Amino acid sequence: xxLLFAEDDRDLxxxxxxxxxxxxxxxxxxxxxxxxxxxxxxxAYDGMVLDWMMPVMDGxxxxxxxxxxxxxxxxxxxxxxxxxxxxxxxxxxxADDYLSKPFNATELMARVRAMLRRRDAYVPDVLTFExxxxxxxxxxxxxxxxxxxxxxxxxxxxxxxxxxPHMLFSVQQLMExxxxxDAEAEINVVWVNISQLRKRxxxxxxxxxxxxxxxxxxxxxxxx
Numbered sequence: 001x002x003l004l005f006a007e008d009d010r011d012l013x014x015x016x017x018x019x020x021x022x023x024x025x026x027x028x029x030x031x032x033x034x035x036x037x038x039x040x041x042x043x044a045y046d047g048m049v050l051d052w053m054m055p056v057m058d059g060x061x062x063x064x065x066x067x068x069x070x071x072x073x074x075x076x077x078x079x080x081x082x083x084x085x086x087x088x089x090x091x092x093x094x095a096d097d098y099l100s101k102p103f104n105a106t107e108l109m110a111r112v113r114a115m116l117r118r119r120d121a122y123v124p125d126v127l128t129f130e131x132x133x134x135x136x137x138x139x140x141x142x143x144x145x146x147x148x149x150x151x152x153x154x155x156x157x158x159x160x161x162x163x164x165p166h167m168l169f170s171v172q173q174l175m176e177x178x179x180x181x182d183a184e185a186e187i188n189v190v191w192v193n194i195s196q197l198r199k200r201x202x203x204x205x206x207x208x209x210x211x212x213x214x215x216x217x218x219x220x221x222x223x224x
Contacts (some may be wrong), residue, residue: 001116002026002177004048006036006062007078008055016049019105020112026156028180033057040066044177045073047116052079052090060093067094074115078103127162130208130222132201134162143204150200153178153193158200161210161220170217194218 003020007013008031017027028045030036034056040048048066050059057065063075077095079086090098096115099108127134133142139155140147150158156178160169169177171190178193179185198210211221 001046002028002044003112004028004030004036004039004045004050006030006033006049006054006059007051008032008053009051016108019109023109025112026178026180031055033059033062036062037065040071040073041069042176047074047076047112049076049078049112050095052077052081052086060090060095063090063095064093074118076111076115127159129162129165129220130206132162132204132206132208134158141200141204143201143206146204148200148203150197153189154196154200157193157197161218165220168213168217168219173217 001024003025005013005017005020005027007016007029010031013029013031017029020027028039030039031054033050033054036048036050036054036059037057039045040062050063052059054062059077059079063077066075074096075094076097076099077090078099078101079090080101096118097111099111125136127136131143134140134150135142136159138149139151140149141158157174160174160177171187174190174194175185175187179189194210201209207223209221209223211219213219
């Protein structure tokens with residue numbers, strides 16, 4: 001799953017980003033409210049965590065603008081404010097939950113998990129398509145009696161395809177969704193990881209394939 005994290009304190013941002021990534025999330029970190037709006041409008045996130053007090057645009061204003069564009073991804077609002085009226089303002093702006101600073105890392109992770117469970121389009125822990133199943137906990141891809149464990153970006157790609165079967169993704173979209181807007185990786189890493197994933201499906205002798213649409217991108221389909 002991909003998260004947007006907006007926090008202007010660079011040290012706190014780095015620590016929370018590392019914590020989330022160790023738990024298996026992909027995280028894009030930004031440091032002001034305006035950037036949070038720009039990133040959120042890409043529609044590429046499963047959830048977002050926004051700090052209230054940020055430069056350029058505060059988190060509540062940013063969230064209001066995001067909601068005004070019809071973006072309904074769940075949001076956890078972080079803030080040092082703890083007055084009831086502040087909490088009400090944050091929730092009325094469209095936040096799904098509220099966590100006061102300073103916070104405990106364990107509680108933060110629990111609230112992130114709870115936030116993601118409340119998504120409108122709930123994604124199960126085991127994804128299925130044709131004769132494939134992907135266990136998101138063990139990162140194991142199964143087909144009939146065969147199985148193998150995916151790792152790194154190859155797993156993230158398979159997760160994305162199985163959450164969105166038949167959807168066509170361009171190379172640029174895959175780069176943004178899996179590696180992030182600020183990634184320093186070259187675009188050919190997409191081709192390399194797609195090639196690896198197609199080999200894995202061939203090893204499993206699956207009836208599904210990552211189909212190449214020349215000049216357009218890739219999609220998960222049933223073999224012709």
